[in-house]
Every structure is written in structure tokens, then in C-alpha cells.
Amino acid sequence: MIRFLTRTRGRGRMDWTDWLSYGYLMIGLFTMFAPVLWLVMSSFKSESAISQFPPTFLPYTQKLVQVAGHDKPLPLFLTRDETGELRPMAQVRRIGIMATMVDPQNPEQQVRVNINDRTPINALHFAFSNYTEIFGKFRFGLYLWNSVFITVVATLLTLLINSMAAFALSKYRFKGQKTVFLLIIATLMIPPTIILVPVFLVINTVGLLNSLWGVILPAIATPTGVFLLRQYMLTIPDELLEAARMDHASEWRIYWKIILPLSAPALAVLAIFSVMWRWNDFLLPLIVLSRSEFFTLQLALNAFQGELNTQWHYLLAMTVITLIPITLVFAFLQKYITTGIASAGVK
Amino acid sequence: MPLLSRAAGLFFNLFEPLFRIAQRRLGIGRLGWLFVAPNLIVFGLFTFLPIAINLVYATTGGVNLMPFERPYTGGENFGILFECRNYFDIQTCRKDVFWRAIFNTAQFSLIQVVLMVGLSLLTALVLNRKIIGRGFWRGVFFYPVLLSPVVVALIWKWLLQSQGVFNAALVAVGASPVDWLTNASWAFFWTVFVSIWAHMGFYTLILLAGLQAIPKDMYEAAEMDGASPWRTLRRITLPLLMPNLIVVLVLAMIRAVQIFDEVFVLTGGGPGSATTFIVQFIYQTGFAEQIHLYGLAAAASLVLALGLVVLTLLQLRLTRASDAGQRAR
Numbered sequence: 001m002i003r004f005l006t007r008t009r010g011r012g013r014m015d016w017t018d019w020l021s022y023g024y025l026m027i028g029l030f031t032m033f034a035p036v037l038w039l040v041m042s043s044f045k046s047e048s049a050i051s052q053f054p055p056t057f058l059p060y061t062q063k064l065v066q067v068a069g070h071d072k073p074l075p076l077f078l079t080r081d082e083t084g085e086l087r088p089m090a091q092v093r094r095i096g097i098m099a100t101m102v103d104p105q106n107p108e109q110q111v112r113v114n115i116n117d118r119t120p121i122n123a124l125h126f127a128f129s130n131y132t133e134i135f136g137k138f139r140f141g142l143y144l145w146n147s148v149f150i151t152v153v154a155t156l157l158t159l160l161i162n163s164m165a166a167f168a169l170s171k172y173r174f175k176g177q178k179t180v181f182l183l184i185i186a187t188l189m190i191p192p193t194i195i196l197v198p199v200f201l202v203i204n205t206v207g208l209l210n211s212l213w214g215v216i217l218p219a220i221a222t223p224t225g226v227f228l229l230r231q232y233m234l235t236i237p238d239e240l241l242e243a244a245r246m247d248h249a250s251e252w253r254i255y256w257k258i259i260l261p262l263s264a265p266a267l268a269v270l271a272i273f274s275v276m277w278r279w280n281d282f283l284l285p286l287i288v289l290s291r292s293e294f295f296t297l298q299l300a301l302n303a304f305q306g307e308l309n310t311q312w313h314y315l316l317a318m319t320v321i322t323l324i325p326i327t328l329v330f331a332f333l334q335k336y337i338t339t340g341i342a343s344a345g346v347k
Numbered sequence: 348m349p350l351l352s353r354a355a356g357l358f359f360n361l362f363e364p365l366f367r368i369a370q371r372r373l374g375i376g377r378l379g380w381l382f383v384a385p386n387l388i389v390f391g392l393f394t395f396l397p398i399a400i401n402l403v404y405a406t407t408g409g410v411n412l413m414p415f416e417r418p419y420t421g422g423e424n425f426g427i428l429f430e431c432r433n434y435f436d437i438q439t440c441r442k443d444v445f446w447r448a449i450f451n452t453a454q455f456s457l458i459q460v461v462l463m464v465g466l467s468l469l470t471a472l473v474l475n476r477k478i479i480g481r482g483f484w485r486g487v488f489f490y491p492v493l494l495s496p497v498v499v500a501l502i503w504k505w506l507l508q509s510q511g512v513f514n515a516a517l518v519a520v521g522a523s524p525v526d527w528l529t530n531a532s533w534a535f536f537w538t539v540f541v542s543i544w545a546h547m548g549f550y551t552l553i554l555l556a557g558l559q560a561i562p563k564d565m566y567e568a569a570e571m572d573g574a575s576p577w578r579t580l581r582r583i584t585l586p587l588l589m590p591n592l593i594v595v596l597v598l599a600m601i602r603a604v605q606i607f608d609e610v611f612v613l614t615g616g617g618p619g620s621a622t623t624f625i626v627q628f629i630y631q632t633g634f635a636e637q638i639h640l641y642g643l644a645a646a647a648s649l650v651l652a653l654g655l656v657v658l659t660l661l662q663l664r665l666t667r668a669s670d671a672g673q674r675a676r
Contacts, residue, residue, distance in 0.1 A: 017576075021473045025484050028470065031544070032487050036494075038512060039502045054515035161385040168382035172375070180383055187394050189659065193605045193626050194652040197404050197633050197645045198397035201412055206392075221389035251378050252366035256359050280495035282608045283626075287634050298497045302612055305501060312505065319501045326493045334486050337493075341552055 036323070043316035046127040050313045060122040065090050068107045077101065077118040081111070088121060089113070130317035140318060142293065143300040146212060147279060150296060154216040155274040158225055159267055165221075166229035166263075167255050171241060181230075188223045192284065200287050214288040215281070215296075225270045228340070232266035233259060269340040272333050279325060297322045404645030410638055417642070424646035445647060447620045448628040455539060455624060456603040463543045464550060464596055471554035472584075485555065489548035496608030499545045504528070504613055507537060528614055531621035538610045538622050545609060546602070550595045557591030558584070589669050597662035604654060625651050 038057070042050065045059040064073035067090050074090035079101055081087060089101040092110060101113050134140040168174075169181050192199065199218060208214030236259065244254050260267070282298050289299060301322060304315055329337075369381050400414060405424055407417035431440035440446050474485055491499065506512050507527040514524035527533050561584065569579045585592075607626035610616070616623035616631075625647065633644030 018476075018478075021476055021478060024469075024473050025478070025487070028484070029487050032491055032548075035502050035506055035544075036490075039505055042505065051510065053510045054518060055510070055512055161389070164382045165386040168379035172379035172382075174376045174379040177379065180387065183395075184386065184390065187390055190394055190398065191601075191605055191655065193607065193629070194648045194655070195394070195397035195401055196629060196648060197641045198400035199393055200634070201400060201414070201641075202392055202397060204412060217389065218393040221386045221393075226386065250363060250367050251370055251375060252359075252363050255382070276493060280497075282496055283630070287630070298495055301497050301501060305504065305612065306615070315501070316505065319498055323494055323498050326495070326498075327490075330486070330490055330493050334489070335482075338485070338489065338552055341549065 039316060040320055043130060043313070043320045044126040044128070045313060046125065046129075047311070047313050049125075049127070050316075058124060059126055061125040061127070062120045063123045065104045067102060067104050070107075074102070076104075076121045078121050079113050079118040081113075089118070127313065130313050131321070134314050134317055134321075138300070138304070138314070138318075139293075140300070140321075143295050143297050144321070146294060147297040150212055150215055150281075151275055151278040153212075154220055154278045155271055157216065157220040158222060158274045159271060161220060162222060162225035162270065163229050163260060163263065163267065164255065165226050166233055167259050169226070170230045170233040171236075171238070171259070184221075184223050184226050186223075192219075196283070196287065199284075203288055208288070210289060210291045210294055212289075212294060215285050218284065219277070219281075222274075224273070228270055229263060229266050232263055236262050269336050272329060272336055273340065276326065276329065276337075401645050401648065404641050405649050406642075408642050410640070412639075412641065420642070424642045427643060428646055428650070442643075444620050444623060445628055448623045448625045449650075451535075451621070451623060452604055452606070452625045455535070455606065456600055459539045459542055459603050459606075460596065460599045462539070463547050464592070464599055466543065467547045467550035467554055467595065468592070470547065470551045471558055472580075474551070474555050475558040485552065488551050491545045492548040494545065496545070497612050499541060500609045500612035503537065503541045503544075529618050531618055534614045534618060534622050538606075538614060541613060542603070542606060542609055546599075550599060553595055554588065554591055557588050561587045590666065593662065593665045593669055597658060597665070601655060601658050604651070604658070 041057055041059060042055070046061045049056075049059055049061045063076040065076050066073050070092070074092060076088055076090055077099075079087055079089040087103065089111075090104050092100045092102050094100070094115065097115050098112050099115050099118065100110055101118070102110050165184070169177065169184075203209055203214045203218065208217065240258055240262075241254055244258055249257075280298065281296070282302070285296050285299050286302075289295060292300075292303070295303065297318070301315070301318055304310070304318065366378070366381070370378055373381070403414045404417075406419060406421055407414065408420040408423060409417045411417050428442055428445050430442070431437075431446075433439040437443050437446045437450065470488055474481055474488075478484065494502075509524065509526065511527075513527060517524055525533060527537060565583050565587070566579065569583055574582070605626055606624050607630070610622055610624060611627055611630075614622045616627050629644045629647050629651070632640050632647060
């Protein structure tokens, strides 16, 4: 096993540069994933555990015990009594630095203990309730639905209209074709940030302000998508189209039944990108959707974190739910994304 | 699945007659226009038309959103942006936040791009070595690229808050806690750090693709000649990687100048205006403040556009120079 791991450049031994490389990569692994892991673990902490300082990695919560004669469960402490012996005791109440404690085994007898003479007894407790409660308390389900709706509909439309344009640009010869292609590619040079005000005006004028369609439509035509699909469709032989035309197939049939299925790999790459763009989109939704019933997950997270007394245990659970789809995309489709970026140089 | 294919079939049948008629009327060649029409309408409405309207906004005043209800003011918006009593002191400017934002953006872009491209290059060089599990390690650096800016900001906000893990570590070693996000210098540092953390994987990927395109026999020849690894790096790897390096540098610069989302959620531009960048100024002037000054926001976005044009021209220049250099060699 060891020999297998250390077998690098055929000479059998790792030299110091190899050790340095793996050291660097390990640091990278830690830097990139530890923050996310910390977030995920924190999201399972209960409200009381999350405000504890210093924080723990695992979600520990103080143990509660049911004591006869008390309605609510009482917090459990490891307490040092007068004889110096350590005993687990439950706290009834606390005034200043003195706490009234009771032995769960012997509920009749109460003792007063200095709070410095006791430490809380903690137990591992995953607060899954953080995840279930956000749906009831904050209309989180609605935000999730808005995000899913925008992502799915926008991606379908993106695939449709960009593949149509790519089909025309790769398989037809018509007047002005070059100009159209150049115009589309030129939009790559115009970042949305510099036309924010007029885009807002257009969306307002066509009546799409505070509508999910106001976020979907402005970005369904993407130069990246047209370029990616066109380059792929150029590799589909024209003879296939000619044969179909001989059989009196309409152009729409050729596009739908021949070109689209054959472009599936390129469509898949564009679909993955589109899903990521839409799921993560922030600036456009921020100016278009100002009413909270239209908030996407990103907007809801932003609005919620800005509130006073941020309830971090809920906010972290929402954040984790928001990053789950992207993490799944990463885990299963990473290969498509990396080849897409490496070949087209786009994100 | 059968439901999906039935929906697709329905969609196909919906458009088939339409295209059949159009095909009969226009002929096959001009049918191309019909296929590109949806794209062109969307681009026209949401990209080309806005470019024109942006100029209208920048040269008109008032608070009306409708362009024809806005009084023409010529260069007044630019006058307001550039009005300073003393040009060597930002605080004497009428819109001192604008100048602060420009200054911050320039400082941020320079520091962030140099550090990030440097780190990406180092990472790509390490990944290009004969290491076990290259795909896995590449993925490690790439993962944060996919996360949304809001999520990235919240991850770090949680670590950096006053009761967070960074302060816990400081307290554990006996130091006193630091206000990471409410101290101006630290807040600026963390905007740089977090944006590098989130984006370096993307540039690493492009540089790695460039490194892997360098022919292996180059290295074999260098090894035969007994060249040291350092010399191989300086004389073979870096010159051959130069085109990719330029693309990455300029791309990173163009993105850095437009930084907004992460910082907006992480620091909100604060404390004060210590991490307010140009896009946030545009957003606040046009949309967030009580009175929406669309004209001023449009004027500021034209200043940003000018900066981006300069960067793009720089890229063209550098690419041409590098191509010429390649041919000369």
C-alpha cells in the first residue's frame, strides 16, 4: 500500500518537491472545505448552542432531565458539592452567582451552589428542527419554489432559443448572417452591471417588475450559449439534413428531431451552466423583485442576514439548503463543467 | 418521463404548422431569421436598447423613470460626480463616496488580481505535476467557484462574526478578539481574501488547461540538456503559458472591477465606505437610496464602462504583442 502511494515518477521514491506539492494540496483542501464543513455542522446547532462561545465543531447541547415536581425539563450540570465530590445535578433556578440545584435521583432536597462550582453536561444533539421550522416560520418553501421555478423555466427557455439561433447560424446561409453572429458575440463585452438602470426601465415598461418573468426573460439569450451550441452543431454533417429534406421533412422537424438530439452533449453543458447562473443570480433579482413574496433563496438569505438579531440557527440552515443543489451538481457533473470551461473559457 | 416526452411532442406540434407556413412563404434560406428572432428580440430589448437609453439617463436629471419625462441637463450628472474643491482630497468632493468607491475598486482590483492569479498559477503548476488523483485535487479548488456569492459571503460572515471560530482561536491562544468585519482595514482584507477563495479555482482551471497543452517533448528536450527545474519554468513553461496568462489576468481584472454580490452581503460596503465599490455605488444611487437618482447612476455606470473598454483594449494589445513575440521566437 505504502509502496503504491509513494510510487510517483517511476523511481520509487518521493523527493522533497513531491512532499511540498502534497502539503500545498492538503492546505488547499482544508482552506476550501473547512469553512463549508463548519457551516454545515453549525447549522445543526440548537438556538442555545449556536450562541455559545467558544464554539464547538460538533453540535453539543446541554442535557436536560425530567425531574419529578417540575413541569419543564431542567438543564443538567456536573456540580462539586461541599465534600468536593462531583455529582450531576439539575438547575431549578439561578439568582446572581448562586444557583438552586436538585439531585434528579432525590428531587426533594435542594442545594444552593456557586455557579463557578459547576459545568454544564453536554450531549451531541443534531437540531434537525432548524431545517423543518424554517418552512413554517419564514415562508421558506415559497422562496425555494420561486428559485426552482426561475431556474427550471429559464433553463428550458435558454436551451430552446439559443439552440434555435445556433441552428440558424450553423446550418443556414442567409443575408446578414455574419452580422447577426457578430452582434450576438458582441454582447459578451457588455456586462449587465453597466446597463442596470435602463434594464430596470425596460422591465418596468413591459410590466414585469415584481414578477418572476422579469428575472427569467432578460437573460434567456446568452452569447455563451449560442457560441457553444453553434460550434457543436457545425460538426453535425449537412448530409443528414439533406436526406431529411429529400423526405419532405419541415425545417422545424429537422431542428427538433435531428439537430437537437444530436446536440445533446452541448445542450447538457449549457443546461448545467444555466442552472448555476440562475440559482446563484443576485443583482438582477435584487432590483427586479422587491416584494418579499417574489424573493428567491438568494434574496431571502440577503434580507434575513441584514435583520437585527439575526437568528443564525435558521439562517445557517437556509444557507445549507441553498448550497445543496450546487453541491450535487459539483459532485456528479463536475467533469462537464470543467471541460466546458476549458474549451469555451466561459463561466 | 412519458409525461415529459408527451409535453415535448405537444410543443413540437404547436410550432410545426407555423414554421411550415413560414417556410412556404420565405423559402428555406430566409427561415434562418425566424430561428434567430427570439434571441435577437431578447438581446435588442435587454442589451442593445438599454445601451442607448443609458446615454439618455446620463444626460438627463430629475427623479422620473420614464426617459421622455426627464429634463435634459447635458453634462450636469458628470459635473456632479467630478466636482471637487480640491482634487487631492477626496473629502472635498461633492460625491466623496463615488471617489472613495473608485479608489477602493482600483486598490481592490490590483491587489486581488495579482494575488489571485499568482495563487492560481502556483496551484496550476502543482496540479500539473505527476500527482495522484489530479481530478480530485482540481475539484477541491474548483468547488467554491460554483457557490453563490450570497452563500460564500454568509459562510465567511459566520466564521468572522465576533463570536465566530476565528475569534475563538485568538482567545484560545491568549490574544484578544478582533472585529474582523467592522474594522476598516480588516474588512478590506477579508473582501480580498474571500473573493480570492471563491474565484481562484476558475482561473486555476484555465491555466491548468494551458499547461497541459504544452507539448511534453519540450520538457524532455530540456531534461536532456540538463536544464534545472527553475530554468525550465522560466524559459519554457512561462513563455508558452503567456497567452493564457494574459487572458486570465484581463478576465480577472474585468471581473474584479465589477465586484458586488459577495462584498454587499459580507460587509454591506462598510464600515463607513471602506469596502464600497463602484457597482455598489451605482446600485445605491439608482435603487437603494430614498431618492432614486437614475441619471447619476447611469453616469457612474458610463465611467465604469469606460474603464472596462480600456481594460478590453489593453487585452487586445497584450494579446497581439504576445502573438508577435511568439512568432518572432
